[in-house]
Amino acid sequence: MYATLMHAPGDVRYERVDDPKILKPTDAIIELSATCICGSDLWPYRGAQPFEEPMHMGHEYCGKVIEVGSEVRTIRPGQFVVGSFVISDNTCPHCQFGYPSSCEQREFMSGAQAPYARVPLADGTLVATEEMPTDEQIPYMLASSDVLGTGYYAAEAAGVTNGSTAVVVGDGAVGLMAVLSAKMRGAERIIAMSRHESRQKLAREYGATDIVASRGEEGIAEVMDLTNGVGADAVLECVGLQQSMDQALGVCRPGGAVGFVGVPHEVTFTGEGLFFAQKRLFGGPAPVRRYLPDLMQRVLEGEIKPGKVFDLELPIAEVADGYRAMDERRAIKTLLRV
Amino acid sequence: MYATLMHAPGDVRYERVDDPKILKPTDAIIELSATCICGSDLWPYRGAQPFEEPMHMGHEYCGKVIEVGSEVRTIRPGQFVVGSFVISDNTCPHCQFGYPSSCEQREFMSGAQAPYARVPLADGTLVATEEMPTDEQIPYMLASSDVLGTGYYAAEAAGVTNGSTAVVVGDGAVGLMAVLSAKMRGAERIIAMSRHESRQKLAREYGATDIVASRGEEGIAEVMDLTNGVGADAVLECVGLQQSMDQALGVCRPGGAVGFVGVPHEVTFTGEGLFFAQKRLFGGPAPVRRYLPDLMQRVLEGEIKPGKVFDLELPIAEVADGYRAMDERRAIKTLLRV
CATH class of the missing domain: 3.90.180.10 (Medium-chain alcohol dehydrogenases, catalytic domain)
Structure with missing residues (x-):
């Protein structure tokens, strides 16, 4: 063959x-x-x-x-x-x-x-x-x-449950499936971070309630504004780069969780950073x-x-x-x- | 005054x-x-x-x-x-x-x-x-x-629940309180990693069922033996050094959790390591x-x-x-x- x-x-x-x-x-x-x-x-x-x-x-x-x-x-x-x-x-x-x-x-x-x-x-x-x-x-x-199972795992690892406020970082196929999965698990609010119009549209179809097109510090600030300064209960990291991971941790509330499913490439964390941020971290192959x-x-x-x-x-x-x-x-x- | x-x-x-x-x-x-x-x-x-x-x-x-x-x-x-x-x-x-x-x-x-x-x-x-x-x-x-509240948080962050197999890394006061807390939360098996006889004794009084005195790779191997090669559901990290954190991750089963309450000093993680190990991580001030x-x-x-x-x-x-x-x-x- x-x-x-x-x-x-x-x-x-x-x-x-x-x-x-x-x-x-x-x-x-x-x-x-x-x-x-x-x-x-x-x-x-x-x-x-x-x-x-x-x-x-x-x-x-x-x-x-x-x-x-x-x-x-x-x-x-x-x-x-x-x-x-x-x-x-x-x-x-x-x-x-x-x-x-x-x-x-x-x-x-x-x-x-x-x-x-x-x-x-x-x-x-x-x-x-x-x-x-x-x-x-x-x-x-x-x-x-x-792709769907991986998006679903992002939602599960991030602890999305009925009424959650969720943020999805990454608008690739996994990110879009993560939006759908957050919806399936009952998220009330789903903020998709996406810069591409066609993907924003699909994210909305799959259940996103808000779109944030900015990245980095500006993107974090926009999500914080949308959540009254609190941050999200659950963050679904679907990229695997340091920038996306920093963004994910930056929009997560203390006691909240980041589920990461993008295979990390040269991503590092410091123990002290995770400790004082008090955010859960769980990822892996779905x-x-x-x-x-x-x-x-x-x-x-x-x-x-x-x-x-x-x-x-x-x-x-x-x-x-x-x-x-x-x-x-x-x-x-x-x-x-x- | x-x-x-x-x-x-x-x-x-x-x-x-x-x-x-x-x-x-x-x-x-x-x-x-x-x-x-x-x-x-x-x-x-x-x-x-x-x-x-x-x-x-x-x-x-x-x-x-x-x-x-x-x-x-x-x-x-x-x-x-x-x-x-x-x-x-x-x-x-x-x-x-x-x-x-x-x-x-x-x-x-x-x-x-x-x-x-x-x-x-x-x-x-x-x-x-x-x-x-x-x-x-x-x-x-x-x-x-x-000290008790911090030990309790280690148990909660590590997800100790009825029937859990828990490992406590560190036999300082917080580690000993973590043993007691794991017991309070219903752990069935509590493996205390401790090298000091007086602390081992106190760990047993507070509910430890097993003591592992070795550290590093040898300590990990002993815990793996005690858990039939599976690892622990919940690991309570009560030190805050790279060696203790590596030990904690090393004895945790995939899908299990490490709760870390020892303020980390120069501890780092790689995204890839956490991803392929598939272990939860949650810590912070209790x-x-x-x-x-x-x-x-x-x-x-x-x-x-x-x-x-x-x-x-x-x-x-x-x-x-x-x-x-x-x-x-x-x-x-x-x-x-x-």
């Missing part, structure tokens, strides 16, 4: 590779219904994260099971499945505690920007539906695999596997439509164009049809 | 000062029943924290109100009161949200290692009892003012004012006896000896009789 490989920063190719095979008896092979490019794929694309070349790209996926290993018990060929971007056994103490993204057997999914992919620990990682979703629902299911049954159900029932973040759709052979469009901020997120 | 001043690192004197006076109409003057030396007083004493000389020492206090300002409404002369080491109005949004230690009018108490002290924002800061406590209860009441009514009630009912951390008792005129004893680790905490 063909698959997506990154050979160097800026150099993404759709090229001939070996077909994926069952390597361990707990693996499954799936035929993808669709796949996509993640904001985190842009870190190596932009040279901001070293990698071993060539790297198989893609960790968001949904599709039909076509083969399972001899020890797979619950997942069966023919089922439609969604899996997390983190492989997990769903049985270890960390999984049972609610953190499959820190599973004792944790692996990060790769190679999913392709028509077929191998999923390790299939029973633990994959969640099957009873029926095939509709074509309209496929992008929503795909979103559950990472425990998507825990959320999947609920998120997939909400999609199937039509309650949420998390697919609007895909504002560019390309055949997978044009994947390199998809990276370029996201790198140049012409697209929020690229859906790849296989 | 005489009071305790620090003139330079290692140089503490009990010397003549002006009597405290009402400076603002919201102040009260109290006659202290007892006072004490805090572990945090050792930072400047050891030259690890610059300060303006001479510095009035002491922030833990309880005693009888002898005078109030014209705007004090609820506190009256003659009452026995306990106050937090953080002055707060108890009405601002941060106080109402449960964080009086981040009050909009926050001040840190000082000058309480003396027979009399001025307490600003008396209505917000002080909690009165109906009757005078017994002599036996005075040290327990005094402990509520900071919101003691919120806990006081409950803690004082438990003392009055005889449920808790948090005074055992005072293993040295001196007349206040000998305060310099008290500092020396704590600095040389001959005493856990010094009670000063006024």
